Amino acid sequence: MPVYEYHCDKCNNKFERKCTVEEHGEKRPRCPKCDSLKVTQQFSSFFAKTASKS
Numbered sequence: 001m002p003v004y005e006y007h008c009d010k011c012n013n014k015f016e017r018k019c020t021v022e023e024h025g026e027k028r029p030r031c032p033k034c035d036s037l038k039v040t041q042q043f044s045s046f047f048a049k050t051a052s053k054s
């Protein structure tokens with residue numbers, strides 16, 4: 001199961017989520033700290049923001 005890293009734009013919290021690829025495509029993660037949906041996915045291999053497809 002892949003681990004996805006996210007960064008919250010609102011409170012700058014970083015968190016990880018383990019979920020299947022299917023779940024990842026369907027669900028939007030929430031920041032566990034401030035409950036915001038404004039989170040940006042981080043990629044461990046490359047940190048440049050290339051994935052802008054929503």
Ligand SMILES: [Zn+2]
Pocket residue numbers: 008009010011012013031032033034035036
């Ligand atoms: Zn947050």
